[in-house]
Amino acid sequence: MDFFYFLAAFLIIRRLNKSLKFSILYPKWRTMLSTATWMIIVGYFAAFALEDIYQDLVGSAILFGLVYYGAKEQDFAAQRSYLVNNIPLAIAGVINFLFGLLFAGFYDKYEQYFGWGTLIAFAWIFGKWATSKKQEEELRISTERRAELESLVQERTIELQKQKDELQETLQELKTTQAQLIQSEKMASLGELTAGIAHEIQNPLNFVNNFSEVTAELIEEMEEELNKGDKEEAIAIAADIKQNLEKIMHHGKRADGIVKGMLQHSRASSNIKEPTDINKLADEYLRLAYHGLRAKDKSFNAELITHFTEGLPQANLVPQDVGRVLLNLFNNAFYAVKEKQKSADTEFKPAVEVTTLAKGKSLEIIVKDNGTGIPDDIKEKILQPFFTTKPTGEGTGLGLSLSYDIVVKAHSGKIDVKSKPGEGSEFKISLPI
Amino acid sequence: MKILVVDDEADVQPLFLQRFRREIREHEFEFDFALSGEDALNYLHDKHSEVVLILSDINMPGMSGLELLSRIRHEYDEPPPMVMMITAYGDEENHRQAMERGANDFLTKPLDFSLLKEKLKTLSI
Numbered sequence A: 001m002d003f004f005y006f007l008a009a010f011l012i013i014r015r016l017n018k019s020l021k022f023s024i025l026y027p028k029w030r031t032m033l034s035t036a037t038w039m040i041i042v043g044y045f046a047a048f049a050l051e052d053i054y055q056d057l058v059g060s061a062i063l064f065g066l067v068y069y070g071a072k073e074q075d076f077a078a079q080r081s082y083l084v085n086n087i088p089l090a091i092a093g094v095i096n097f098l099f100g101l102l103f104a105g106f107y108d109k110y111e112q113y114f115g116w117g118t119l120i121a122f123a124w125i126f127g128k129w130a131t132s133k134k135q136e137e138e139l140r141i142s143t144e145r146r147a148e149l150e151s152l153v154q155e156r157t158i159e160l161q162k163q164k165d166e167l168q169e170t171l172q173e174l175k176t177t178q179a180q181l182i183q184s185e186k187m188a189s190l191g192e193l194t195a196g197i198a199h200e201i202q203n204p205l206n207f208v209n210n211f212s213e214v215t216a217e218l219i220e221e222m223e224e225e226l227n228k229g230d231k232e233e234a235i236a237i238a239a240d241i242k243q244n245l246e247k248i249m250h251h252g253k254r255a256d257g258i259v260k261g262m263l264q265h266s267r268a269s270s271n272i273k274e275p276t277d278i279n280k281l282a283d284e285y286l287r288l289a290y291h292g293l294r295a296k297d298k299s300f301n302a303e304l305i306t307h308f309t310e311g312l313p314q315a316n317l318v319p320q321d322v323g324r325v326l327l328n329l330f331n332n333a334f335y336a337v338k339e340k341q342k343s344a345d346t347e348f349k350p351a352v353e354v355t356t357l358a359k360g361k362s363l364e365i366i367v368k369d370n371g372t373g374i375p376d377d378i379k380e381k382i383l384q385p386f387f388t389t390k391p392t393g394e395g396t397g398l399g400l401s402l403s404y405d406i407v408v409k410a411h412s413g414k415i416d417v418k419s420k421p422g423e424g425s426e427f428k429i430s431l432p433i
Numbered sequence B: 001m002k003i004l005v006v007d008d009e010a011d012v013q014p015l016f017l018q019r020f021r022r023e024i025r026e027h028e029f030e031f032d033f034a035l036s037g038e039d040a041l042n043y044l045h046d047k048h049s050e051v052v053l054i055l056s057d058i059n060m061p062g063m064s065g066l067e068l069l070s071r072i073r074h075e076y077d078e079p080p081p082m083v084m085m086i087t088a089y090g091d092e093e094n095h096r097q098a099m100e101r102g103a104n105d106f107l108t109k110p111l112d113f114s115l116l117k118e119k120l121k122t123l124s125i
């Protein structure tokens, strides 16, 4: 049976040879491997000279040697499992030899079974090899699959990252657009204001003109009186002149304040809170809103009722921002009464009422109108950006949502809405003092 | 001749009084003032027979000058008082409407007092 050991050894060399054939290690091992082949062949024939059981011993010794040597060698690492498959055969050889030597009778009697054992051990090499090859294949497939999955995951991750970046960009764009929108909303409301502003400035300027003219006249008169010697009358005229100069100053300042207010409104908010007289602020914007509307619609008229509580503490706020809130509330109120007027009978008197008062640690500004009111089903939506019931092109629907941001987010205040459909609405702003 | 001036701006009062200082002293004209259309109607309710001329601003909160004009034309026709409307510069629409409602004359802001004086002189003759 020694043939199998030599065959196995021969096949080991062939395997090693084959496994190295295309690697850079081949030159290093080539001669060694062919020498080994020849030695095995020579060994096989030389072993014929020996007794049967010694043939077994030599064969398995060669096999052991090869396995031991090959398994240790790093260059053959890939073949290690194949090499190890040969161990049972080598062991079978040793068993054959030992039994042949020590229990020759027994061995001879059952030699056939020993032969089977050797054959099985030989077959084991290839059976095991085939299954391990299959396992290797499976492993290879699963590694490949894993690699595939990994690259897929990688791909997806990159895609997601890209999407995230794109979204981030879009978000940034949205933010910029929003800022622009806010600015253009401001500008649009400024546009609406210009007519009101023109009216508001025109009046004080008229006074400045008229009072200076009349004062020039008065001075002439005073001269005349002095020439006549009517000192008393001259003094009376001087008092008028003094009063007129004060009026000129007053109206000059009034125009100045309006222009400043307008500039402040159009400027990007400074976000600087300063102590502000809410009565003045409310009054200023009420007039602007009213005259702005009247400039567009001459036939419109409304009663403006103000209940300004005197002596209120100043509120710390960003005047142009809260001004915008008020402007929007007034505009909404005027719009609502105007709408109501369209359908109401002639008895209907549009009225917009502004009240300021202090309550606890807050100041309240209440804007009340007797307009259309807000239907219950939209009451919850009116603070949402872009919600509007105005016809397209007339309103952005940003008014209240910006107001909300300004009052609640920037000033830690509150906006309360009360409304009876068909009867009117009331918007209450509370600002901490 | 009594003139009622209707304007929501209180400062028109000293302006008129000073501009017509002489005329007032010589009792050519007498001025009264109302700060709103409603005020003016109340005033007229008592004294419409004394008032010869009403000078009214158009752009006032509450009752506008145009509405006042309509009410005057509606309520007082014996004798019909003269009504002069004061319009903002270049306000064609109001001008047209005031005309339709029976305004006798117009003045534009800023008031040209010499022009007004001339107009008043032709009236008082």
Ligand SMILES: Nc1ncnc2c1ncn2[C@@H]1O[C@H](COP(=O)(O)OP(=O)(O)OP(=O)(O)O)[C@@H](O)[C@H]1O
Pocket (backbone or CB within 6 Å): A328, A332, A333, A336, A369, A371, A372, A373, A374, A382, A383, A387, A388, A389, A390, A394, A395, A396, A397, A398, A399, A400, A401, A424, A425
């Ligand atoms: N005083 C009010 N009376 C009745 N409805 C109101 C009043 N205020 C707001 N609303 C309702 O809330 C909606 C949203 O108001 P918001 O100020 O946010 O936008 P908008 O006024 O429609 O548009 P914009 O302010 O841009 O002109 C209005 O379209 C209207 O339906």
Ligand SMILES: [Mg+2]
Pocket (backbone or CB within 6 Å): A328, A329, A331, A332, A395, A399, A400
């Ligand atoms: Mg609005």
